[in-house]
Amino acid sequence: MLLLLVSSNLWAALPSVSDFTKDMTRSDGYLPFYYDAGSDKIYLLVNKPDTQMLLQTSLPQGVGSNDIGLDRGQLGLAHLIVFERHGNKVLMKELNTRYRSVSDNAAELASIDEAFADSVLAGFTAVAENGDNVLVDYTSYLLSDVHGISNRLTRAKQGSYKPDPSRSAVFLPRSKGFPKNTELESIVTFAGSNPGEYVKQVTPSAESITVHLHHSFVELPEPGYTPRAYHPFAGYGKQYYYDYATDITEPTEVKYIARHRLQKKDIDAKMSEPVEPIIYYLDPGIPEPVMSALKEGASWWNQAYEAIGYKDAFQVKVLPEGADPMDIRYNMINWVHRATRGWSYGYSVKDPRTGEIIKGNVTLGSLRVRQDFLIALGMTSPFDGEQTTDAQKEMALARIRQLSAHEVGHTLGLSHNFAASEDGRESVMDYPHPLISVKNDKIVLDDAYDTGMGKWDFHTIAYGYQDYASEEAEAAGLAALIESDREKGLEFKTDWDTRSAYHPSSNGHMWDNGNDPLDAFDEMAGIRSLALKNFGMNSIPDNASLSSLEDVLVPVYLSHRYQLEAVSKQIGGLDYEYERKGDYSKPKGVSFVAAERQKRALKQLLEATSPAFLRLPDEVLALIPPTAFGDDITREQFKSRMGLAFDPVSAAEAAANFSYSLLLHPERLNRVSWQASQSKGIPDVAEIAGRIFAMHWYDKKQADYGLNARLRMVALNAVIKAASSDELAPEAKLALNDALMELDEWLDDKSKLPGSELLHKQLGVYFETGSWPGAFEPKPLPPGSPI
Incomplete structure (x- = not known):
């Protein structure tokens, strides 16, 4: 008390x-x-x-x-x-x-x-x-x-x-x-x-x-919002919770999508204004002409809302003077500066109970636009004293329009669709590579990036935001939409299957073009070859240091890297989609990529490691001096083993090793081993290793260009690294080691190559102990994504 x-x-x-x-x-x-x-x-x-x-x-x-x-x-x-x-x-x-x-x-x-x-x-x-x-x-x-x-x-x-x-x-x-x-x-x-x-x-x-x-x-949103059911083909990320009150015949996981609240004033009208529009505000600190480009790109989404009967449902404005961008009431498109180029992204503040989006927040890295401009300069070498850089600047602005629409799309609830580029660039939610073409033996940028909404974007907004008069009408309408758009040939693959280049999906690739990645690689390789042929003094502006040629050269030399990832996914690849029971009268299931496609992909990957592909023209090498006093050596340049001097051998080393990292990833080799045992004609692990050694060791007719000695060691190092991986299946490991023993026997018989005797001894140590005395860390590529 x-x-x-x-x-x-x-x-x-x-x-x-x-x-x-x-x-x-x-x-x-x-x-x-x-x-x-x-x-x-x-x-x-x-x-x-x-x-x-x-x-x-x-x-x-x-x-x-x-x-x-x-x-x-x-x-x-x-x-x-x-x-x-x-x-x-x-x-x-x-x-x-x-x-x-x-x-x-x-x-x-x-x-x-x-x-x-x-x-x-x-x-x-x-x-x-x-x-x-x-x-x-x-x-x-x-x-x-x-x-x-x-x-x-x-x-x-x-x-x-x-x-x-x-x-x-x-x-x-x-x-x-x-x-x-x-x-x-x-x-x-x-x-x-x-x-x-x-x-x-x-x-x-x-x-x-x-x-x-x-x-x-x-304050939490007012009642009246109804969550919409998740479907793997809808194009939205999954929101979920576990409901322990469900019947034992039903799953405990409840899946739904995140979206803004949007309602028509007149649900029966063919075209109606919304009760409240979705308004996005541009950071007032964005400079022109970028401001206008971002506004235009973000505004494309209104096309998709108009298609489902909304008038002015999606609007883009500049943030009013005195308004605070951190205020939860404003959907924002922010222009963010960093010391280096990097990712842009779109996130949302959501009601954790329902998935209703309260605030969309876009972050756009300001240096991204400069990377596209740099790519355009390197591809076209415009500084001839007469030509302007208007086309190159327009390409960069076209990319920033698309990027604005892309990141806003995430804040509307949408996921990436990396398969959209295989059907005519049908979504801003893809990662697009500039579509560069050749006319009259000149590289042109006329149609580098698409404009407006694609077919997939109309599909996603219809799924997430179309009004229905009842729950029954909504369920039937959404099911009909999924069925109809699948019949139209729309495809969907997102990060789950495509973020890493060694994932098994044969479609859905980042920064690629075309409906056939193998044809697109050949096109890109031809454009790359022409760009390197034309590369030189016209690639940099007046008064720029000659060593700055390297900055422009890097994205040209590596312009094939993204399409090469798409090529690699054909090897050991699988054809499938996000399919549910009942989607089709007969399940499509999963199948291997055809043997002939896998063989062609292997050939392209290996050609990308060859001296002929990786050499630089002598005229270019004669122009690039060591980095000038006052200029910086940055991460965007090749890593050199020659000090301040430009190092074309290490550039080739990095590019070749990138190809091997794609081809020889343990998960891919494990799939290859299984597929080859099940389907006639698919190259097995032993054949892949044999083809690598045939190109870089056994083929005496291989052109050199001063690169062969290094590329031989890169190839050998990559195979041994793969064979030593704990993640590699034992049968695949056996196949690689068998190929290494064949190389060891060849070195013993063909002791004409410099260092072959020492290599023979080092391989003996590897076979005996599992340790490879010749191991080295190849130079990494300069950063690739994002572009």
């Missing part, structure tokens, strides 16, 4: 909110807050206890390094939270939305809540109260590492950092209250030691990294 009396007296001693905050500045909004300038503290008024709301964190001012990946405008995690008061404590608890019981039975609801853990994100001590409203000091959490920056820096091997409160502060100009959301922002300094290369590159003092962190408290 005495303990209860003491506790009650302490509780009663809390001051009122008005008394505690009498010298503070109040901001009204969804959750009102007070700022105490004397202590630089934010006090949050929790006036909605036990009410579910959204806490979204983000990064308004980032680090500026693509490698670290902490970009301006980047979204953090979205948490479904409630504030719970327990005595003098207030807990901010994240609710578990992954496991549910969708039931009217209170006991069943309680059982699931008690079975799986929630997460308390932060605990606060009450400092004042007015009835059920309680005031807490939010400052320490506002200045904490809610974005996981310390862990990100550690994973990137950039040093050990943690927030320093003495060098952090509330950022009041972007801390604001609105009726349905409250926005809080802080300046947070991370103090650290042992800074890495990337941190040093982008900070004035590498032991101190200062960023801005943003917290948004958001």
